[in-house]
Amino acid sequence: MKQDGKTCPIARAATIIGSRWTAQILRELINNGARRFQELQESLAGIPPNTLSSRLKMLEESGIVKREIYETRPPRAEYELTAKGRKMSAIIAAMRDWGERYG
Amino acid sequence: MKQDGKTCPIARAATIIGSRWTAQILRELINNGARRFQELQESLAGIPPNTLSSRLKMLEESGIVKREIYETRPPRAEYELTAKGRKMSAIIAAMRDWGERYG
Numbered sequence: 001m002k003q004d005g006k007t008c009p010i011a012r013a014a015t016i017i018g019s020r021w022t023a024q025i026l027r028e029l030i031n032n033g034a035r036r037f038q039e040l041q042e043s044l045a046g047i048p049p050n051t052l053s054s055r056l057k058m059l060e061e062s063g064i065v066k067r068e069i070y071e072t073r074p075p076r077a078e079y080e081l082t083a084k085g086r087k088m089s090a091i092i093a094a095m096r097d098w099g100e101r102y103g
Numbered sequence: 104m105k106q107d108g109k110t111c112p113i114a115r116a117a118t119i120i121g122s123r124w125t126a127q128i129l130r131e132l133i134n135n136g137a138r139r140f141q142e143l144q145e146s147l148a149g150i151p152p153n154t155l156s157s158r159l160k161m162l163e164e165s166g167i168v169k170r171e172i173y174e175t176r177p178p179r180a181e182y183e184l185t186a187k188g189r190k191m192s193a194i195i196a197a198m199r200d201w202g203e204r205y206g
Contacts, residue, residue: 008127008130008202009198009199009201009202009203009206010126010127010130010195010198010199010202011126011127011202012202012206013126013198013199013201013202013206014120014121014123014125014126014127014198016206017117017120017121017198018117018120018121018122018123018126019121020117020121022117023113023114023116023117023121024111024113024114024117027111027113084205087201087204087205088201090197090200090201091194091197091198091201092113093197094193094194094196094197095112095113095116095117095120095194096112096113096116097193098112098116098190098191098193098194099111099112099113099114099115099116100112101190102187102190103112103115103116103119
């Protein structure tokens, strides 16, 4: 099977999952639904804020995460998975199973 | 759930899957069994030989891939998955499903 990075579906998923912290951000959103930036940062102990910010931006641009603004006072922004993002939960679950047993 | 990269099983799986080309190398070994270096390079059109070499080394050191030497003349080396490596196929399958539909 000859497939370059552009056409292989596995490579497309790997591009998303592969960046450090991305799988853990997705885990947080799968487990908890909508999350504020600050909440994500607290759950992912050790993530630099700049990294969290750039990962969320990448996930938004990929259509995996959406940012919702709520008109509270002060307004607050929350991140949540899109339908496309929620479908990644099977990948995250398989990664968890493997990591618990063999990682 | 507070978990850093060392204790989170998802992060441990992401460390393996995350490097560019790694998921595709695993796909080749899952689909084809034992593979020679040259065969992997031909299947993964576009992978630089140095990258293939360093990914295989990382996968060997992680206990996912083993290198077998066959006493043919000339001797030949083949790479294949260990039991731990074969258990990653559920992750790769989930990545393929997602990538085909949404990637």
